[in-house]
Each structure stands twice: as C-alpha cells, then as structure tokens.
Amino acid sequence: MILRNARADEAHKAYQCIEDARSYHKSLGFVQWYPGYPTVQTIQEDIEAGIGYVFEADDVYGYCCIVIGDEPAYHVIEGAWKTDKPYAVVHRMAFSQKSRGKGLSRQAFALIKNFCTEHGVEAIRIDTQEENKVMQHVLEREGFAYCGLITFNGGPKLAYEWDS
Numbered sequence: 001m002i003l004r005n006a007r008a009d010e011a012h013k014a015y016q017c018i019e020d021a022r023s024y025h026k027s028l029g030f031v032q033w034y035p036g037y038p039t040v041q042t043i044q045e046d047i048e049a050g051i052g053y054v055f056e057a058d059d060v061y062g063y064c065c066i067v068i069g070d071e072p073a074y075h076v077i078e079g080a081w082k083t084d085k086p087y088a089v090v091h092r093m094a095f096s097q098k099s100r101g102k103g104l105s106r107q108a109f110a111l112i113k114n115f116c117t118e119h120g121v122e123a124i125r126i127d128t129q130e131e132n133k134v135m136q137h138v139l140e141r142e143g144f145a146y147c148g149l150i151t152f153n154g155g156p157k158l159a160y161e162w163d164s
Contacts, residue, residue, distance in 0.1 A: 001055075001056065001057045001061065001104060001107045001111065002055070002056050002111070003053055003054075003055055003111035003115055004052060004053065004054060004056060005047075005050060005052065006043075006046070006047070006053055006054045006063065007045070008047055008151075009045045010060060011047055012040060013045045013060045013062035014047075014052065014083070014125050015038075015039075015040045015063075016028065017060070017063040017094040017095055018043070018063065020095070020097040021094035022093060023123070024097070024100065028131075028133075030131035030132065031129075032129050033092075033098050033153075033164040034153060034154065035156055037153065040087075043063070043092075043160070047114065051065050051066060051097055052065055053065070054124055055095070056073055060096070061077050061095060061096050061104055062096065062108060064092060064094070065090070065092045066090055066107055066115065066116075066138050067087070067088060068086075068088045068121050069088075069089075073150055074117045074125055076151070077148045077149065077150050077159055078148045079147050079159065080147060080148060081122070081125070081159075082161045083122075083161070085121075085122050085123040086120075086122075086123065086133040087124060087127045087161070088112075088116045088119070088121045088125070089124070090124060090126045091136075092110060093108070093126075095129070098157055103130050105109065106138075106141075107140040108139070112124065113164070117164060122163055123161060123162065125160070125164040126144065126159075126161075127157035127158060127159050127160070128158055128160070129157065129158070130156070130157075136158065136160075141161045142162065144161060144163055146158060146160055147159045147160060
C-alpha cells in the first residue's frame with residue numbers, strides 16, 4: 001500500500017471511504033462526523049489544497065487529510081500536548097468497506113509517520129470521538145498518547161499525539 005496525493009478525479013472514491021466509515025460507525029452505535037460534514041466538496045477542497053491523500057494498493061482503500069502546521073482548534077486543550085514540536089494533523093481518516101479487517105490501519109499509520117518525518121515533522125496530532133473505541137485502540141497501538149480534550153467541529157474530541 002502507498003500513500004499519495006489524491007487526484008481530482010478520485011474525490012468521489014475518497015468520499016465513498018468517508019461514507020463507508022460513517023456506516024461502520026453507525027453500526028457501532030455512534031456518529032463520528034456530524035451530518036453534512038465532511039462532504040464531497042470538503043474532499044475536493046482538500047485535494048485542491050494539496051492536503052487530501054489516498055491509501056492505494058490495487059485500488060483506493062482509504063482517505064485522509066494531512067495538514068503540516070498549526071491547527072487552531074488544538075490551541076486550547078483540557079490536558080497537555082506531549083511536545084511543543086512542529087506537528088502535522090490528520091483529519092477525516094476513513095477506509096472503504098472492502099478494506100475492513102485487512103490490518104490496513106497499521107500500514108496506514110506507518111505511511112503517515114514516514115510521510116511526516118520525510119517532511120521534517122516529528123509529531124502528529126489527531127482527534128476522535130469518545131465513542132470511537134476502535135480508533136482509540138488503533139491510536140494507542142500505534143504509539144499515540146492520549147493528551148486531553150479539545151473542541152473541534154462543535155463538540156469535544158479526544159486528542160492524541162505521537163512524536164518520534
């Protein structure tokens with residue numbers, strides 16, 4: 001699997017990953033993203049800004065947004081970040097239904113960490129819903145530490161950070 005910039009003609013495939021993840025979250029009894037966000041337009045804007053990425057093997061299996069630099073929503077935290085190093089933020093990480101159960105999250109995070117370190121960034125921050133126990137498990141398994149609560153997109157989120 002590789003991580004690469006998404007192309008404009010892949011916005012709908014990337015968005016399908018979001019929809020598949022939404023359905024999966026719903027089956028687990030929670031809503032990760034509020035209704036109407038993210039949209040295909042959100043994905044298109046990510047791609048146009050050069051921050052939309054796909055995970056690809058023989059097809060697109062996942063999508064995420066990686067922003068190297070400041071995230072204003074992370075300025076206020078009930079808790080404390082691990083470091084004050086420059087960081088990247090991962091948003092809107094989602095995988096297609098066909099990828100479920102294949103262990104791709106481990107590969108995906110290895111690719112994200114490698115991407116960030118290649119770009120001179122030694123810390124990664126990410127947030128998730130309190131109900132998203134699967135993502136919390138994946139983050140902890142991948143060496144992310146729980147740092148506290150932030151407010152993002154209208155609600156509290158669990159904030160995690162990894163540093164090399």
